[in-house]
Amino acid sequence: MERQRIDKWLWAARFYKTRTLACEEIGKGRIEVNGQAAKPAREVKPGDTVSMRRESVIRTVLVRGLSPTRGPAPVAQQLYEETPESVAARLEAAEQRRLAREPALSIEQGRPTKRSRRELDGVKRDWDDRWSASLDD
Template sequence: MDRIRIDKWLWAARFYKTRTLSADEVERGRVQVNGHDVKPAREVKAGDTVSLRQGPVLRTVLVRGVSGQRGPAPVAQALYEETPESLQARAQQAEQRRLAPEPALAQEHGRPTKRERRELDAATGGWGERWSASVDG
């Protein structure tokens, strides 16, 4: 077997958990082969360059082998070799995420509890004499 569908190869190389998921990512344009957008049925062979986006991470790998079976991780890792530029870019992105985490993740709590809401209302003066949120006289 010297050629295989890109969606099946991505699944066998363990980039995506299911073959359906890999086919969806290819259709969404998050996977390129040799710099071109492809369809899930596009065949890859050893020597092709595959660029794929996994969340915020862009990876570029060189196809070293093809397999139609999903095997253990060491076997899957032998199917590709990540380019040095891709490894360096991933390391830089990881360092950036470490130094400047997502602001939304810094929130410890979600909505205020009933008690906290009452404390907030008491601290800001509450509704006062108004019985409605409308701004009518």
């Protein structure tokens, strides 16, 4: 075997769980082979460069081998070699995610409970009874 479809190789190398997911990512233009946009039937051979964009990080790997079947992870890792630039970019993105707090985590409370909603309604009812925002004695 000297050539293999890119969707099958991505599946065998365990970048995607199914070939269908690999085809969808290829269709969205997130996969490039040797700097050119790929189609699912595009064939790769050892020595080709495959770039994948996932979560705003571009991961570039060099194809080292082909496999007709999906095997265990240690075998799948022998099918490719990640470039040093890609490893550095991936580690930097992981560090940025670790340092930058997720905006959704800043929300301390979600929806109000039934009790707190009643309290809010009570405060609102009191506000509606007043005719202006100024305090009158």
